[in-house]
Amino acid sequence: MDKNIIEKYNVAGPRYTSYPTVPFWRNDQLNENEWLKTIQKNYSFFKSSDISVYIHLPYCESLCTFCGCHKRITKNHSVEKPYIDALIKEWKLYIDNLPFSPIIREMHFGGGTPTFFKADELIRLVSTIFNANQINSDFVELSFEAHPNNTTNDHLTKLFHFGFRRLSLGIQDYSPVVQKAIHRIQSFEQVKKVHESAKKIGYKSISHDLVFGLPKQTLNDIIDTVTKTIELKPDRISLYSYAHVPWIKGTGQRGYDESDLPKSEEKRALYETAKTMLESSGYMEIGMDHFALAHDDLAIAFNAKNLHRNFMGYTTQKTDLMIGLGMSSISDSWFGFAQNEKTVEAYINQIEKGIIPIFRGHILSDLDVEIRAYILDLMCHFKMTFDQNSKFKEVHERIKNQLQEMVDDGLVTIENNTVSVTSIGIPFVRNCCMIFDQDLEPNQKLERMFSQTI
Numbered sequence: 109m110d111k112n113i114i115e116k117y118n119v120a121g122p123r124y125t126s127y128p129t130v131p132f133w134r135n136d137q138l139n140e141n142e143w144l145k146t147i148q149k150n151y152s153f154f155k156s157s158d159i160s161v162y163i164h165l166p167y168c169e170s171l172c173t174f175c176g177c178h179k180r181i182t183k184n185h186s187v188e189k190p191y192i193d194a195l196i197k198e199w200k201l202y203i204d205n206l207p208f209s210p211i212i213r214e215m216h217f218g219g220g221t222p223t224f225f226k227a228d229e230l231i232r233l234v235s236t237i238f239n240a241n242q243i244n245s246d247f248v249e250l251s252f253e254a255h256p257n258n259t260t261n262d263h264l265t266k267l268f269h270f271g272f273r274r275l276s277l278g279i280q281d282y283s284p285v286v287q288k289a290i291h292r293i294q295s296f297e298q299v300k301k302v303h304e305s306a307k308k309i310g311y312k313s314i315s316h317d318l319v320f321g322l323p324k325q326t327l328n329d330i331i332d333t334v335t336k337t338i339e340l341k342p343d344r345i346s347l348y349s350y351a352h353v354p355w356i357k358g359t360g361q362r363g364y365d366e367s368d369l370p371k372s373e374e375k376r377a378l379y380e381t382a383k384t385m386l387e388s389s390g391y392m393e394i395g396m397d398h399f400a401l402a403h404d405d406l407a408i409a410f411n412a413k414n415l416h417r418n419f420m421g422y423t424t425q426k427t428d429l430m431i432g433l434g435m436s437s438i439s440d441s442w443f444g445f446a447q448n449e450k451t452v453e454a455y456i457n458q459i460e461k462g463i464i465p466i467f468r469g470h471i472l473s474d475l476d477v478e479i480r481a482y483i484l485d486l487m488c489h490f491k492m493t494f495d496q497n498s499k500f501k502e503v504h505e506r507i508k509n510q511l512q513e514m515v516d517d518g519l520v521t522i523e524n525n526t527v528s529v530t531s532i533g534i535p536f537v538r539n540c541c542m543i544f545d546q547d548l549e550p551n552q553k554l555e556r557m558f559s560q561t562i
């Protein structure tokens with residue numbers, strides 16, 4: 109890849125798991141009623157009762173210093189019960205207020221560390237939400253994030269019995285030097301043990317989450333990590349770019365500094381090397397930072413152009429409403445976003461008062477909704493077509509003009525009303541989306557707001 113192009117486009121920018129992106133949300137004081145109105149609008153527009161549910165389980169026993177998630181570090185497991193109780197109460201608040209009876213099509217446990225919680229507590233949560241002891245896994249997709257160091261056979265068997273068929277194992281990198289720098293020590297043998305137990309039990313899709321661009325990570329480290337990953341043949345692999353955002357409160361990104369991080373060209377080489385290795389082992393690149401074997405639902409959805417992206421990343425299950433439960437979770441009604449309180453105490457406090465614990469959000473304008481659909485198409489299919497019936501034609505023209513530089517650099521093409529990202533432009537798809545983003549000024553500096561695009 110051309111070094112000059114990498115330098116030119118390696119700027120700070122959003123990852124577009126939402127549009128508008130969180131720093132540009134305009135409703136700091138969004139209340140429960142305003143949020144529920146956007147759900148009503150969703151239901152009137154889409155006429156569907158299908159929903160996705162994301163559940164945030166924030167506790168971790170030890171701090172990984174590369175982590176940008178909302179988490180709470182503790183070894184005290186007495187926190188499990190009151191937190192699960194609060195999640196159940198929050199779900200009941202939704203059931204009492206939704207304008208329809210929801211049909212859950214997808215549920216994901218994220219964190220934090222979902223496997224911090226005992227299997228029985230997790231089962232208590234899902235059996236209350238589904239009002240059942242097990243569910244039909246052909247109809248609803250259930251998945252969880254598993255930490256290789258504390259995922260037990262009890263977790264794997266009980267969750268499988270309930271209906272979970274997909275799990276993702278947080279790997280990051282196998283190098284002892286990198287693991288020490290990020291304070292996350294876990295051996296290949298431990299990962300292999302959990303992976304093989306899950307396979308034996310019958311999990312249909314196992315994902316390994318790797319990260320490139322970590323402190324002290326070298327080309328040899330990524331080669332070794334990908335070689336070991338291929339040995340276990342997970343169905344999916346996420347290869348996330350390390351987001352260096354130490355200025356964001358609570359990330360805990362410390363113990364190393366910028367001089368320990370691979371620089372833009374070096375960092376890109378880590379991704380490209382991993383990609384070449386994965387593709388020659390039968391994996392297909394999906395969207396921006398995912399790979400899957402041909403039989404996996406993610407590859408099937410990508411080929412069928414059914415891929416979707418939300419706060420959980422790329423998904424196969426497109427529902428028009430996602431409810432986020434738990435501290436810091438984000439809900440999405442297509443016409444609005446709402447984020448829950450960001451500390452456990454504030455979250456539980458609001459739940460105890462019988463209030464959906466929203467702390468901020470955003471109601472989308474008509475232009476927001478249109479741009480959002482374009483950005484989603486670019487992120488999922490690397491292609492979008494301007495709506496000919498839109499009332500925002502002058503915005504389309506402005507975007508086309510601003511895209512010209514990327515066209516000249518061979519990263520995108522524009523034919524009539526369709527913008528396509530070229531194969532060499534794929535690593536720069538975030539830069540392309542930034543031109544569509546109406547909250548950004550051309551060439552606006554976004555350092556200390558977002559991570560680098562490359």
Ligand code: SF4
Nearest residue numbers: 168171172175219220
């Ligand atoms: S990476 Fe996962 S386990 Fe580590 S601190 Fe972050 S959320 Fe917790």
